[in-house]
Amino acid sequence: MRIIQSSTSRPLDRLTIGPGGLIVAAYSQFTAAGGAEAWDASTGAPVWRIAFELDAFRYCSFLLGGAYLFVSNFECDRLFALPPGREPVEVSQTKGGNENAAADDRVIVARGGVAPALSCWGVPDMNVRWVRDREDRWNSDTYFGSVALAPTGNRFALSVYEGLAYPKQSVQVRDAAGGELRVSVPMDSASPVRQLAFTADGVKLLVRTDSRKVQMCDAITGAPVGELVHPGRSFVTGIAVHPGGTVACTRNDGTVTLWDTEKGKRARTYDWKVGKLVSVAFSPDGALAAAGTEDGKVIVWDVDL
Template sequence: MIVLHRKGERGRIDLLLFAPDCQSLFASSNNGASLWSGLPNAVPRHVFPNYRYIRRARFIPDSRYLITDYNALTIHDLSDGTERHFELWSHYLSYFDLAPDGRLLLIAQINRDPPSGWIACCSVDNPTPRDAVWSGELSRSLRISPTCVAGNRFVLMESWWEQSLMRGVFRYVTRSLKTGEELVSVEGPEIGDFPPVVTPDGRFLAGLQNACVIVLSVEDFSKSAATLRNDNRKYFTNIAFHPSGRYLGATSNDATVKLFDTTTWEVARTFTWDIGRMRSIAFSPDGVLAAAGSDTGKVVVWDVDI
């Protein structure tokens, strides 16, 4: 076990992401972001002081590019330190996800009032709607980022207020990644706007909702596969699936990291780290390492050994 702590960093580590080569770890806080290289004896190779509150980040498979969503879509070339910024509609909310092969980007932008916007599938080399592989308009607000799942598909969750029912309606729309064509549309349980996570085999999608983790079957979003509750009064703060798909890791607003067995959805193991309240979690792609970030700017990295 090692603890990473960049000098002067006291921010809340809200996002962690291992590079595909398992040699680097990206950590984002409300005070900026860092890329730690040379795991496990890591040093901060890149520091991004102006990048705060990043909600989603993705590495392309060869680990050369890092893509983030701070203010504008930004592609960081880690080989030479250059950046490409793609200003879209600044008054719109922006979401993105990277296709599994690392060559295509899904970009969605919406306006809350009135609900409108667009979604496009673009090349990573030129992620602009004008040169999109396909694009289309959106007539509903999006609750979550477009999220790639198995079988060259992606999922959107649309939400709106239904006056006749006096409640919000949440509809999961599965579309083709290649064409954008709508394949399935079904109402399902509400999950919060925290970017959801998906098992490596694409069977389950999980998100945070109030004090619970909601797990949904990708083949049937109409009902939850599991609802996970904490064994204390603390809210879950972050989740990630282990690459094997056997475990879902979850941090709480305390010092613990829990691993839930995805066959029983029971707690299989609990780790306690004395570095502050836990805010984020990630697993290395080879499944060997786990990392958890705290509200003190510290990140603990350990051998998962499961």
């Protein structure tokens, strides 16, 4: 286990690991500056930093085998090329304020509000592959939350809020090739969806809310297929899926629990006594894992499953 310290003490609730062990972490709110920082996982040395005028990062992800990094905040969405041994080079910028998910050669963009729409952009040209706006008859009080792409690449999921005073909440699974709705799962509007993730085989959808449970649904039918229930009262703050299928959950009591989702059983729990954890991620090859703390640390460990 290794500890990397950010230049700014802030919750690092946006976290991703690229090929070669490059770790990028950022904070999703306006209350602390610091940008998106990158470190070498093996040495902990800082590599570079990306700063926006408004340092509130919604999303960050490596694309095309680590050749690009997509980052978004409330101001804009940006795509950066990552030349080896050099600073990131911005190659595209579009208006922000969207919810996103990105993988391989595509970015899913969910824009709510006055003119709700879903779209898919190709990487690296950021050309629009498809748009859905009128087909679903959304109203101006429709907003989108978490978005997730399945590792299999054939579907994506997003949380949908309809209505302002007493919004209805649902999780939708859609076809990634054109955005068509496949299934909609009603959710309790009193428990906002904080994060979505598919299992490694794309068969199950994991739903995280502000609780000690992670709900699991069948990604095709939407039927409930179990829960990952953690002991005690501390709630889950982040989930990540290992390429081999194991699911990692961080909690605000400072622990990381690894789950076997097939059996619905806890496989292992880590507690490094480093304070509250707010995010977790695996490297693409599954050899490394990292967790972000609420005070600007990144905990890195070698995965042994």
